[in-house]
Amino acid sequence: MIVDLPETTVSAVAKTLVKVREEGGAVALGRVLTLIIATRAEVMEEAIDAANDASREHPMRVIVVTTAPDADPRLDAQIRVGGDAGASEVIVLAASGAAASNEESLVTGLLLPDAPVVVWWPDNPPTAPAESPLGRIAQRRITDASTLPQDVDRVALLGPSYSPGDTDLAWTRLTHWREQLAAVLDQPPYESITAVEVQGADDSPSTGLLAAWLKLKLDCDVTWHYQPRDSWGEGIKSVRLTRASGDIVLERPEPGIAVLTQPGQPDHELLLPRRTVRECLAEELRRLDADVLYGRVISDGWAQLGPAATAQR
Template sequence: MIVDLPDTTTSKISKALVKIREEGGAVALGRVLTLVISTKLGHEEEAIEAANDASREHPMRVIVISAGTDGPPATDDEPRLDAQIRVGGDAGASEVVVLKAYGDTASDEEGLVTGLLLPDAPVVAWWPDEAPAIASQSPLGRIAQRRITDAAAQSDPRGFLDHLAETYAPGDTDFAWTRLTLWRAQLAAVLDQPPYEAITGIEVHGSPDSPSTFLLAAWLQMQLDVPAKHELVSPAYGSTGIQGVRLTRAAGVIELERISATISTLLQPNQPDHDIWLPRRSLRDCLAEELRRLDPDDLFGEVILHGLADLDAPSRFPTPTTKAADK
């Protein structure tokens, strides 16, 4: 069910939610958090779809606040708040409140959402597009326990990581880190098998627009206490992001190399090659993972604050030399 509330106020939206609940169209009980999404006008639907899918694992209230221009300039300059409430099949296991703010109304994000937050429930803020200058000090960041940005969506992904390190506060996280979960789990599983030899060399390569490549190199360097080389290469197989990892030890080289947009091959000395399902993670998967924990991600904090600073400058566009690259 979708209820449109043009030219409205936060108070009227709150009353409409109560009315919908009393009429049995939605039940607020069981909501575990409030997810506040800040995006641009016209960019709401992809984020809402991801939140609806994630809500099946984390029942929640989703508040989407968008500002900008999507009509005639004279109209968009006038202070106005249009809202839409989605429940039932149009909202997954959540209830979605979409706020479209125009003119001066858009300047008070905190005021717009405060009266709509679930009482006594954690708040998570997510910026799927352009991030605020300092997430923790932004209007929405001040009321949130967790703050999610996406370095890959910024105009300078690598520069944004440095900026995030400068402005980091406990509770900050970024999807560039979340996209590494499958890679980190696979590499950790490999190193948890014999022979238990020390790693003496690390190489990570990925596309130039991949902030995850830098974070993976920083994490490996921190965990293994070995300098990591990271190389920026032209994206292959139609997939941006991380392209491969090489770990060197006495018994030989371990390689986890992308051979398609969704498949990577694991090469190890004296073992058969293994093809592994390793696609780029969707917004839904990243969001659902971040919502599983509402406490600060201390490991991400260590990597962003200390690991990145210790990385050497990357080399660019090397010629592929791995077996997997020839496939």
């Protein structure tokens, strides 16, 4: 069910939501959190689709906020429940002019009572998410350094602006890479890693984050650089771990497939596709406490990586 509310108020939206639930039999019981999506109209539906998919694992209320401060003052809203919202209730708020001046006041009356609040910026996040109007009311704040503004140097800005509760989907995309590498190092021979090389696409912030994680965990020389666009399309290309008995290489010869090469063992082919936004969002919603390791990687790990390991374009 979709209910459009043109030129409305937040109070009217809240009353209509209660009415829709009562008439349609939908209830808010079982909703575990409120997810606020602060986005642009151009990417709004894609973000809603990702949230709806994640809501099958995490039933929630989704509040989508788009703003146009320079337009005429008004608030348009839309309520989606039932099949049009997956396992969620979706409230879309399009605020313009003076109505867009205070994002916090737009959502405060629509939050689920006594439930955690998560804010997600699919692109163009504030410089310091925790200090933004929406970030101040949230337990978790999700950004994505791989989206607009398109600049891999954004990774360097994650540490200075970090507050407990912040995370970035460029980090979440590394989960399977980190699992595979950790599994390899848990097997004999238990030799120290003396050097690491990480390669990835020229627009992949995850490349630098993986290098910073390896630097933090292995405390050895780590180099990283980007593959030209015409040789590798997206994401991480390869990781090479050097130790006395020979190199361990985890490399994707093509997107989605990785080959693990180890001394004295046959090569292993692994499924290692680039993770979707839906998968990453669902993973981040599984934990509402601060990701301490992420905080250490973007601060200590990145600092230890040092300016000598900057990208070679």
